[in-house]
Every structure is written in C-alpha cells, then in structure tokens.
Amino acid sequence: MVSLIQASRRTAAGQTDSDGEARLRRDMPLVPATSIAGRALVTVIAIMTFLAALTAGTAILIAEASQAWRASIGQEMTIQVRPAVGRDLDAETAKAVEIAAQTPGVASARAFSKAESEALLQPWLGAGLDLSELPVPRLIVLKLDGSGKLDAAALRSTLTDKVAGASLDDHRLWLARLSIMAKTVVFVAIVIFALVVVAMMLAVAFATRGAMAGSREIIEVLHFVGAADSFISRQFQRHFFRLGLRGGAIGGGTAILVFLSADAASSWWRATPSGDQIEAMFGSFALSPLAGATIVVMTAAIAGITGIVSRVIVFRHLRRLA
Amino acid sequence: MVWREDSENAGLSLVRFENVGLRYGIGGEILKDISFAIEPQSFQFLTGPSGAGKTTLLRLILLSLKPTRGLISLFGRDSGSLNKDAITALRRRIGVVFQDFRLLDHLTTYENVALPLRVQGRDESAYRGEVVELLRWVGLGERMHVLPPVLSGGEKQRAAIARALIVRPELLLADEPTGNVDPTLARRLLRLFTELHKSGTSVVIATHDLGLMDQFDGARRLVLGDSRLHIYE
Numbered sequence: 095m096v097s098l099i100q101a102s103r104r105t106a107a108g109q110t111d112s113d114g115e116a117r118l119r120r121d122m123p124l125v126p127a128t129s130i131a132g133r134a135l136v137t138v139i140a141i142m143t144f145l146a147a148l149t150a151g152t153a154i155l156i157a158e159a160s161q162a163w164r165a166s167i168g169q170e171m172t173i174q175v176r177p178a179v180g181r182d183l184d185a186e187t188a189k190a191v192e193i194a195a196q197t198p199g200v201a202s203a204r205a206f207s208k209a210e211s212e213a214l215l216q217p218w219l220g221a222g223l224d225l226s227e228l229p230v231p232r233l234i235v236l237k238l239d240g241s242g243k244l245d246a247a248a249l250r251s252t253l254t255d256k257v258a259g260a261s262l263d264d265h266r267l268w269l270a271r272l273s274i275m276a277k278t279v280v281f282v283a284i285v286i287f288a289l290v291v292v293a294m295m296l297a298v299a300f301a302t303r304g305a306m307a308g309s310r311e312i313i314e315v316l317h318f319v320g321a322a323d324s325f326i327s328r329q330f331q332r333h334f335f336r337l338g339l340r341g342g343a344i345g346g347g348t349a350i351l352v353f354l355s356a357d358a359a360s361s362w363w364r365a366t367p368s369g370d371q372i373e374a375m376f377g378s379f380a381l382s383p384l385a386g387a388t389i390v391v392m393t394a395a396i397a398g399i400t401g402i403v404s405r406v407i408v409f410r411h412l413r414r415l416a
Numbered sequence: 417m418v419w420r421e422d423s424e425n426a427g428l429s430l431v432r433f434e435n436v437g438l439r440y441g442i443g444g445e446i447l448k449d450i451s452f453a454i455e456p457q458s459f460q461f462l463t464g465p466s467g468a469g470k471t472t473l474l475r476l477i478l479l480s481l482k483p484t485r486g487l488i489s490l491f492g493r494d495s496g497s498l499n500k501d502a503i504t505a506l507r508r509r510i511g512v513v514f515q516d517f518r519l520l521d522h523l524t525t526y527e528n529v530a531l532p533l534r535v536q537g538r539d540e541s542a543y544r545g546e547v548v549e550l551l552r553w554v555g556l557g558e559r560m561h562v563l564p565p566v567l568s569g570g571e572k573q574r575a576a577i578a579r580a581l582i583v584r585p586e587l588l589l590a591d592e593p594t595g596n597v598d599p600t601l602a603r604r605l606l607r608l609f610t611e612l613h614k615s616g617t618s619v620v621i622a623t624h625d626l627g628l629m630d631q632f633d634g635a636r637r638l639v640l641g642d643s644r645l646h647i648y649e
Contacts, residue, residue: 122522122523122524122527124520124523126522311518312520314480314518315518315520315531316531316535317480317504317507318478318480318507318512318514318518319507319512319531319532319535319579320504320505320507320508320532320535320536320583321504321535322500322501322504322535323500323504325535325537
C-alpha cells in the first residue's frame with residue numbers, strides 16, 4: 095500500500111515536472127519588446143509608411159489613368175476640313191473620308207454632320223443661333239485598327255494635296271503633355287518616397303542609439319556570457335524589424351483603407367457632375383493589383399530597412415565599445 | 417569536465433598576469449605590478465578591503481578592461497593578440513557570478529540560466545533538461561517561471577550562480593557571491609563552489625568575508641592591498 099502511494103506520488107510529481115517544463119517561457123526577445131521609445135517609433139514608422147503608400151498609390155492611379163487616356167486617344171485621329179472660298183465643304187469632306195477610309199491602319203472614318211459640328215459649338219455660342227453663315231469646319235473621326243500600319247505623315251500629305259483646307263490632328267501634342275504629366279507625378283512620388291525613407295532611417299538610427307543606451311547592461315551581460323557581436327546585433331535587428339513591420343503594416347493598411355474608402359465614396363458620387371470630373375481625371379480610386387502589391391512591398395521594405403539600419407548602428411556601437 | 421586542448425596539452429595556466437598595471441586616465445595606478453597565475457583545478461579567494469580593486473581584477477581576467485601595462489594571457493593565449501571573436505570564444509569557457517547578479521529582468525529564471533547556451537546558438541530543446549536539472553539542484557525548481565524582480569536576494573544569487581555553471585566552465589569567477597545572503601545560505605553556496613571545484617573547475621571567489629574564507633582552509637588567498645597583490649599559499 096505504502097509503495098503504491100509512493101509510486102502514485104512519484105507519478106504525480108513527474109506529471110507536475112513535465113507540466114512545469116511544458117509551461118516554460120522560452121526564447122523571449124533579449125531586447126525588451128515593449129517600451130515607450132518603441133511605441134513612439136512604431137507611430138513614426140506608421141505615419142511615414144502611410145504617407146509613402148498614399149503617394150505611391152496616387153502616383154500609380156494617375157499613371158494608370160494617363161495610360162488609359164493615352165491608349166484611347168492614340169486609337170483616334172481627327173481630320174479637320176475648313177471651309178474654303180469656292181469649294182463645296184460637303185464634297186471636300188466626303189473626299190477626305192474616302193481617302194482616310196482607304197488608308198491602311200484606319201478601321202473607320204466618320205464625318206461629323208453639320209448639325210453635329212454645330213452641336214459641338216453650342217456650349218460656347220449658345221443654342222438657337224443660325225451658324226450657317228459662320229465658317230464652321232467639319233470634323234472627321236478616324237478609328238484606328240491598332241495594327242500600327244498607319245503612316246500618319248503620308249496621310250497628312252495626301253490630304254493636304256487632294257483636299258482643300260484639310261489637316262490631320264494625331265493628338266501628338268496631347269499625348270506628349272500627358273506623358274510628361276504622368277512622368278512628373280511618378281518622379282515626385284519617387285522623391286517623396288526617398289525623403290520618407292531617409293527620414294525614417296534617421297528616426298530608426300536615433301531610436302537604436304536610444305535603445306542601445308537603455309540596454310547597456312543587457313549588452314554587457316550578453317558579452318560576459320559569451321555572446322558574439324553578430325548575435326547581439328541580430329537581437330536588435332529582430333527587435334527593430336518587428337517594430338518596422340508593425341508600423342509599416344499599420345501605415346500601409348491605413349493607406350489601403352483610405353483608397354478603399356475613396357473608391358466607395360467616388361462610386362457614391364459617380365452620378366454627380368463633380369464625381370464625373372474626378373473620375374475623368376483619376377479613373378476610379380479602386381487600387382489595381384500593382385498599386386496594392388506596391389504598398390505591400392513598400393511595407394515589407396520599410397520593415398527590412400528598419401532592421402538593417404538598426405543592425406548597422408548596433409555593429410558600430412559595439413565596435414566603439416571594443 | 418572536458419578540458420580544451422591548449423590548456424590541457426600544454427599544461428598551461430588558465431590565467432597568467434605578468435607585471436600588470438592599470439590606471440584610469442592620467443591618475444595613479446590602481447593596480448601595480450600584478451603577477452599571478454590561476455592553475456587548472458585550483459581554488460582561490462581574492463580578497464582585500466572594499467575598493468582595493470577586486471572587481472577590477474576580475475574584469476581584467478574577463479578582458480573587459482585592457483591593462484595599461486604588463487601581459488595577460490588567458491588559456492595560454494596572449495590577450496593582446498586576441499580579436500573579438502577569440503575573446504568571445506574564451507569567455508565561453510569562463511563562468512561569472514556578478515556581485516549585483518546582472519540577471520535580465522524581462523527574462524524568467526529559466527531563460528536567464530539558459531542564456532549562455534542560447535547565445536551559443538544551441539537549440540532550446542537540446543538544453544532544456546540540463547537547465548531544469550541545474551535549477552532544481554540550486555533549489556530554484558519551483559521558481560523557474562518567475563521573473564527576477566520577484567526573486568529574493570538569495571534566489572537571485574543562486575540563479576546567477578546557475579547561469580555561470582550551466583556551461584560547465586573551466587574557470588569560475590564569483591564576485592562577492594555571499595554578499596547578499598545570510599550565513600546559512602553562504603555556507604550552502606560555498607559547498608556548491610567546492611563541489612564544482614572537485615569536479616575540475618578552477619574557482620576564484622572575490623570576497624572580504626573572512627568567515628567564509630576560514631571555512632575552506634586549503635584555498636590559496638590572493639590579497640589586494642595598496643594596489644598590489646600578495647599571495648598566500
């Protein structure tokens with residue numbers, strides 16, 4: 095009986111021991127995870143990431159919208175036939191349509207009727223006017239087939255030779271301006287992102303120096319128990335990578351939420367004139383996969399940069415200590 | 417105990433000081449002409465009045481201070497020729513018990529004791545049993561989940577000693593290990609050090625507790641006074 099009790103006690107003790115070992119807290123970060131400085135740094139990184147993500151998202155939206163404009167404008171050309179003395183404008187217009195329609199690369203050529211041309215002027219000249227006496231030019235809209243076979247210079251030359259008062263507008267000026275505008279926006283976004291990254295690196299450098307000063311005793315103990323500098327700097331890198339990841343996720347996530355909210359709001363206003371204007375300018379605010387991926391990559395990059403900067407600072411500090 | 421090649425085969429001292437002097441800044445030397453050796457499997461007390469330089473001497477042995485003059489060799493290697501990696505490798509062969517324990521407050525007793533193994537990059541599951549066993553041996557089996565601020569002075573002292581012992585050091589340096597404990601616990605801790613010595617570790621205990629030294633008659637005494645070291649075999 096006694097031996098049974100002893101055996102059961104041993105079993106119970108063994109159970110408790112293994113429970114105790116199972117409950118052991120292991121591998122806690124050697125750099126304390128929570129501190130006021132850490133929270134402040136997370137906030138700074140979150141704000142920086144938010145601004146960078148907002149800039150990048152907006153730049154991508156504008157670049158994509160401009161690309162859509164350029165693609166749609168690039169698929170059209172316009173022939174303008176101006177009235178000339180002694181010439182039948184309708185006949186000249188029909189001739190121009192015929193020349194254009196036979197040109198390789200042109201899918202269709204349609205002349206605006208007189209009424210349609212006058213309707214285009216209505217917003218400026220008002221309704222109810224008799225425009226028959228005014229020299230209103232006629233417009234012909236060419237739709238291109240996208241094969242790239244069109245020789246615009248040759249078509250322009252043919253039209254000039256054979257149709258009095260005809261000129262070809264291939265929207266090159268518009269396309270060039272749009273392209274410059276889109277490139278400028280992307281360039282400004284890259285500059286802002288670079289500034290944000292530099293500011294963040296400085297903030298991380300200061301925070302790391304602060305953390306090193308606050309963890310002086312920890313570093314000393316780690317050295318005495320045989321930790322190599324690479325091990326110590328890895329601990330700090332891990333600590334700051336976590337802070338960077340948290341700050342980046344908060345900032346990037348908030349930026350994505352802002353875009354989603356803007357998209358919802360723009361669809362709400364879509365029927366209104368101002369909503370149409372905004373949509374014409376930016377397209378919809380819906381984040382494309384590219385913009386979403388950019389924000390996610392940016393968040394990861396910011397966390398990575400935070401970790402690397404802290405590692406470099408710690409290495410320098412440890413070298414100075416040596 | 418597994419002795420390393422350079423101290424075993426060459427029959428070298430673990431620590432050798434030759435005419436070592438140390439001064440801070442432009443002041444006078446706080447340690448003068450210190451010459452001594454710590455042999456393998458030896459036991460010695462380092463004593464002297466408060467402020468005599470006991471902790472400084474231990475820091476010189478740990479190579480956390482550089483001497484102003486003289487030669488220090490550790491495990492047969494001249495300290496002046498060691499790079500950081502070599503110093504780290506040598507420190508892994510030394511266990512240290514600090515006067516103020518130096519436990520990391522955000523780690524549990526278990527994590528603190530396991531720290532020297534963790535910094536070597538060893539897998540936690542490989543040393544868990546060893547650490548738990550040592551914690552039980554020093555009477556902290558029930559306190560392994562606890563953070564240091566909750567431990568009593570004696571418990572902190574034992575945790576600090578366990579941390580120094582976990583790597584089975586060839587040399588143990590203990591700075592006033594009984595300074596914060598009652599006489600009964602002091603005797604228990606001394607027994608722990610003597611057992612460690614019997615298992616092959618060289619022990620250096622810095623203390624000014626004469627009563628403690630009297631309990632271990634066979635120990636060599638290194639006495640610091642007037643910035644110089646006097647050795648009593």
